Amino acid sequence: MKELSRRDVEMAIQAVGDIGIVDFYSGRGMNGRACFGITYSSTGDLLAIGAALAATFGDQFALDLSSVARTDRMGLGSVVYFPGYKVDVVYFPGHKVD
Numbered sequence: 001m002k003e004l005s006r007r008d009v010e011m012a013i014q015a016v017g018d019i020g021i022v023d024f025y026s027g028r029g030m031n032g033r034a035c036f037g038i039t040y041s042s043t044g045d046l047l048a049i050g051a052a053l054a055a056t057f058g059d060q061f062a063l064d065l066s067s068v069a070r071t072d073r074m075g076l077g078s079v080v081y082f083p084g085y086k087v088d089v090v091y092f093p094g095h096k097v098d
Contacts, residue, residue, distance in 0.1 A: 006023070
């Protein structure tokens, strides 16, 4: 599992708008394993998130993230999540990490 600094991710996406980081997200087919995700409201937000991550972490890293990215709808918003990647937060019992 690759780890990113939560603070670096927050700094990268702070200008995008109404979005947030999900420290532990387990999407379809992940069998309880968790990764990090980013909530968003629109396709424009999703594109801005990609651009912000590329500007902060570099184009190749952003391409690597996009190659594993998946999305889920969550009521009024959506989440893009990245199996195999986590942010440096305290581990919560009950979640398996990829």
